[in-house]
Amino acid sequence: MALSGLNPAAALPGRWVKLIETIRVVALLSEGKLKMFGRLRRKQKTEESVQKTGAAWKRALGGIFRRSGIDDGFWEELEEALIVSDVGVKTSLELVAELRELVDKNGWKEPGQVRQALHDRIVETFASLAEEDPLPDKTKTVLLVVGVNGAGKTTSIAKIAQSAKSEGRSVLLAAADTFRAGAIEQLKIWGDRVGVPVIAQSAGGDPGAVTFDAISAAKARGADLVIVDTAGRLHTKHNLMEELKKVRGIIDREGEGFLTRVLLVIDGNTGQNGMAQAKAFTEAVHCDGVMLTKLDSTAKGGIALAIAGELGLPVWFAGTGEKVGDLSEFDPAAFADTILPESIAS
Ligand SMILES: Nc1nc2c(ncn2[C@@H]2O[C@H](COP(=O)(O)OP(=O)(O)OP(=O)(O)O)[C@@H](O)[C@H]2O)c(=O)[nH]1
Ligand SMILES: [Mg+2]
Secondary structure, three states, X not given: OOOOOOXXXXXXXXXXXXXXXXXXXXXXXXXXXXXXXXXXXXXXXHHHHOHHHHHHHHHHHOOHHHOOOOOHHHHHHHHHHHHHOOOOHHHHHHHHHHHHHXXXXXXXXXXXXXXXXXXXXXXXXXXXXXXXXXXXXXXXXXXXXXXXXXXXXXXXXXXXXXXXXXXXXXXXXXXXXXXOOOHHHHHHHHHHHHOOOEEOOOOOOOHHHHHHHHHHHHHHHOOOEEEEEEXXXXXXXXXXXXXXXXXXXXXXXXXXXXXXXXXXXXXXXXXXXXXXXXXXXXXXXXXXXXXXEOOOOOXXXXXXXXXXXXXXXXXEEEEOOOOOOOEEEXXXXXXXXXXXXXXXXX
16 A cells, blocks of 8 residues: 555554544444434535525525625615525514624624624524424324425325334324325325334224324334324315314323424425415414425525524424435534525625
């Protein structure tokens, strides 16, 4: 090997540093304090999945941070660009007001300083909500999955089921979408693919009864994660939202010993309509977190910021494709780095 050019003495300290770091990481891993591979994967996947989103933000914001100074025109353009990126009027106005205050207070002159402050604000918004583990280890959980038609609920359930199973959890799926023709079959196919049992009744049955059966089966079989698939429904349809409340009621009543989590699935392309969905579903069944799907397409993703900022709902997962492995835990820093990279201001 061509090592002759190396000075072994000079290489030694570097090796020691590496060795010490390895020992530290192994120690942390064994204490369960660091999920290293999970975290690395999460960052990388979030970065990969939001590339198109990043390009959309670059188109909307690119020129703004390259302006020669911070004047009224700068603020107007920034506000407009945030709104165009689906951040929503309310959140955009609030963000701009906050940034203006910071500029006045600190006497900033460079648009790049505003970019950094906006980047940090985005990370903070998401990070302050992300403290709770969506699916805590060793905790029996019923995950109720809700959202409008076609948002990606059933596909996301398969992704989460596979990921949970690979972490050693015993998962069971409940086919509580008894409404749409073919929905039960679709969930059964996913169940077969990922090797997870599906509790179902016949089409047209009562979603509450299926949920009841699934929780009973989980108790009998010692399953620790029940994921309930529900029919897609327009958030404006009162009777369908009432039906969802009943399902939630059954989980609360029957799921003794189980943590209840409600996951709202939102198509990342939905734009501001996602906000109306999030409000209505949260009012009906109190959502705990969001899965933002289809980020691999042209989603602008700004809706995530509006939902986090206005409703305080964390984004837990990102859907990054149609395959079962296309799931990533949402990484706020990677998201902010991709939509507002330093290069956008230089
Ligand atoms: N590109 C992409 N497609 C996705 C993603 N998630 C789901 N899909 C696609 O979106 C379509 C709808 O997905 P479903 O999982 O059936 O959606 P759903 O919310 O269960 O739909 P309903 O049961 O009809 O309400 C399917 O074609 C999926 O393959 C994603 O992250 N990326
Ligand atoms: Mg479905």
